[in-house]
Amino acid sequence: MSAGRGLRGAIVWAIAPYAPTAPFRIWGGPDQPVAVVETATDLARMALERGLDPEQTFLTAGKLRPVVILQERPRRALPEYAALRIVRLEGLPRAGQEAIRAGREPSLFYLKAGRAKYGMTKEGAIDLNSLLRIHESAIAGRPIGRLDADEMRAVGESLAQHLDIDLTLLVERKIRERMARLAAARRTLD
Amino acid sequence: MIRTRSVAANDVRVPEPEPGEAVRIEKYGGKASKAVVLHPSDFALFERLLEIFEDGVPYELELTETALEAHALAESGRDEAEIDYESLARALGE
Numbered sequence: 001m002s003a004g005r006g007l008r009g010a011i012v013w014a015i016a017p018y019a020p021t022a023p024f025r026i027w028g029g030p031d032q033p034v035a036v037v038e039t040a041t042d043l044a045r046m047a048l049e050r051g052l053d054p055e056q057t058f059l060t061a062g063k064l065r066p067v068v069i070l071q072e073r074p075r076r077a078l079p080e081y082a083a084l085r086i087v088r089l090e091g092l093p094r095a096g097q098e099a100i101r102a103g104r105e106p107s108l109f110y111l112k113a114g115r116a117k118y119g120m121t122k123e124g125a126i127d128l129n130s131l132l133r134i135h136e137s138a139i140a141g142r143p144i145g146r147l148d149a150d151e152m153r154a155v156g157e158s159l160a161q162h163l164d165i166d167l168t169l170l171v172e173r174k175i176r177e178r179m180a181r182l183a184a185a186r187r188t189l190d
Numbered sequence: 191m192i193r194t195r196s197v198a199a200n201d202v203r204v205p206e207p208e209p210g211e212a213v214r215i216e217k218y219g220g221k222a223s224k225a226v227v228l229h230p231s232d233f234a235l236f237e238r239l240l241e242i243f244e245d246g247v248p249y250e251l252e253l254t255e256t257a258l259e260a261h262a263l264a265e266s267g268r269d270e271a272e273i274d275y276e277s278l279a280r281a282l283g284e
Contacts, residue, residue, distance in 0.1 A: 092256065115277075122274050
């Protein structure tokens with residue numbers, strides 16, 4: 001994958017792991033049985049009492065699937081990208097599918113089927129509750145589609161809300177800057 | 191949201207603010223404000239910001255059943271019956 005430039009807004013196929021959940025399965029090597037630790041607290045106790053290796057290899061499920069990349073990496077200084085999973089609509093009840101198509105589901109940004117724009121033959125939706133980190137080596141091939149700037153703006157605004165990020169001060173500063181620009185433009189016209 | 195009262199333009203005389211401008215109507219020789227008139231586009235922005243920031247309620251409380259179901263399906267890979275091979279082939283240039 002020649003990742004690095006122009007990936008913000010791109011729809012790519014990538015290995016998208018699920019969030020590790022208990023019980024946790026730990027791979028100890030080819031000759032060792034897979035260890036099962038029931039809870040994160042149990043693992044912490046093991047670390048405290050007996051000592052653990054500096055890191056463990058957790059066995060966790062994942063899937064090759066389309067995701068939308070949220071960040072640009074022009075310097076390629078960071079190999080990981082924030083991304084959102086694209087969910088297919090076909091598994092949902094008909095009423096839910098229709099609500100998504102009509103834009104009545106704020107958590108699900110509708111992507112119609114079609115090769116031209118989004119590169120998928122099945123319709124889907126960006127799940128705003130599925131923030132992932134995708135390493136560039138986990139991206140397969142090249143982008144199949146892309147969200148435009150307006151769509152990325154809408155996704156970004158909605159994502160900030162879904163993540164409970166408080167943007168009050170940022171927005172306030174932007175408004176003041178906008179007001180100052182408008183006032184300066186008006187003074188120039190006068 | 192802020193409570194909004196409407197009056198007909200023919201019933202009042204108000205200054206006409208430009209976008210990005212607030213006209214403060216003063217009283218007591220400028221020691222107090224009686225009203226502030228905004229351009230409609232600025233008021234729309236103000237209302238939108240209020241809507242975003244006024245409650246601070248965790249967004250999870252607003253998730254719909256469809257959103258939860260879609261997320262559960264995707265988080266377990268049960269949302270698709272079959273992989274979209276045509277799309278995948280496109281990614282691989284085949």
